[in-house]
Amino acid sequence: MEIMEKIKEKKEVKNIVDNNQSKSLQKIDIKNVKVWYDDFNAIKGIDMNIKPNSVTAFIGPSGCGKSTFLRLFNRMNDYVDGFKMEGKIKIDGKNIYKKKVNVEELRKEIGMVFQKPNPFPKSIFENVAYGLKIQGIKDKKFIEARVEKALKQADLWDEVKDNLKKSALALSGGQQQRLCIARTLAVEPSIILMDEPTSALDPISTAKIEDLIFELKEKYTIIIVTHNMQQASRISDYTAFFYLGELIEYNKTKTIFTNPEKKQTENYITGRFG
Numbered sequence: 001m002e003i004m005e006k007i008k009e010k011k012e013v014k015n016i017v018d019n020n021q022s023k024s025l026q027k028i029d030i031k032n033v034k035v036w037y038d039d040f041n042a043i044k045g046i047d048m049n050i051k052p053n054s055v056t057a058f059i060g061p062s063g064c065g066k067s068t069f070l071r072l073f074n075r076m077n078d079y080v081d082g083f084k085m086e087g088k089i090k091i092d093g094k095n096i097y098k099k100k101v102n103v104e105e106l107r108k109e110i111g112m113v114f115q116k117p118n119p120f121p122k123s124i125f126e127n128v129a130y131g132l133k134i135q136g137i138k139d140k141k142f143i144e145a146r147v148e149k150a151l152k153q154a155d156l157w158d159e160v161k162d163n164l165k166k167s168a169l170a171l172s173g174g175q176q177q178r179l180c181i182a183r184t185l186a187v188e189p190s191i192i193l194m195d196e197p198t199s200a201l202d203p204i205s206t207a208k209i210e211d212l213i214f215e216l217k218e219k220y221t222i223i224i225v226t227h228n229m230q231q232a233s234r235i236s237d238y239t240a241f242f243y244l245g246e247l248i249e250y251n252k253t254k255t256i257f258t259n260p261e262k263k264q265t266e267n268y269i270t271g272r273f274g
């Protein structure tokens with residue numbers, strides 16, 4: 001091969017690698033997203049990238065649009081009357097609002113944990129196995145192995161392994177929330193959305209969930225809405241501050257909490273409003 005051709009070929013390979021690298025730098029790519037509930041403009045044109053294997057905290061005063069924005073990623077707002085969205089959201093490079101997207105498939109990739117633990121009135125085992133069963137998986141051994149793995153990942157296995165048939169409703173609030181995390185993990189999503197997951201829990205259960213989030217980020221991309229500034233600064237890598245439907249500031253958590261660029265961010269994190 002001529003030397004010039006070899007150089008050209010090397011350059012092309014490098015370009016492919018660079019493109020792939022820049023793609024893999026973002027798990028979620030959000031472009032000019034706007035949301036309305038009927039005439040009310042709840043999200044006013046947000047651009048943002050979320051990095052894989054990281055924890056991103058959404059903070060901001062009540063009603064600023066954090067939950068609305070979070071629920072865009074698993075298309076949960078689709079069920080809300082009067083909801084309308086503009087803009088693009090790509091997950092792993094794919095536009096999740098394209099008409100042909102299978103929303104059930106999308107939700108396998110994106111788990112969600114809510115403010116109040118919401119186990120089903122079923123046994124501990126059935127709660128964790130639920131997502132696998134509705135996917136049509138019947139292999140008992142496979143399901144048992146996944147349930148055990150998910151309960152271990154959620155740091156609940158040791159507490160429940162001898163009582164898997166017990167009702168999930170008999171667990172404490174903190175245990176129920178870890179069960180809900182296990183239920184989410186059992187279907188092996190790549191993103192976990194958490195909407196104030198510890199606001200109904202006592203400090204010890206909160207600490208357990210925070211430790212868990214920290215461990216889970218090795219394998220998952222986690223986005224957490226929180227009103228607790230200490231929590232955001234303890235567990236997140238990146239923090240996004242929202243106000244009145246706009247993304248005011250988004251940066252490394254350390255920067256947001258030690259040296260924010262905007263006065264509004266500083267006022268919020270120091271408790272001067274919100």
Ligand SMILES: Nc1ncnc2c1ncn2[C@@H]1O[C@H](COP(=O)(O)OP(=O)(O)OP(=O)(O)O)[C@@H](O)[C@H]1O
Nearest residue numbers: 037040042060061062063064065066067068069080
């Ligand atoms: N289903 C809905 N129908 C109409 N308006 C809604 C609906 N859900 C939210 N909104 C409005 O959209 C705005 C953003 O609400 P959202 O719940 O996303 O805010 P938030 O920042 O998560 O608030 P909080 O911290 O109190 O949970 C608010 O003004 C709210 O009243």
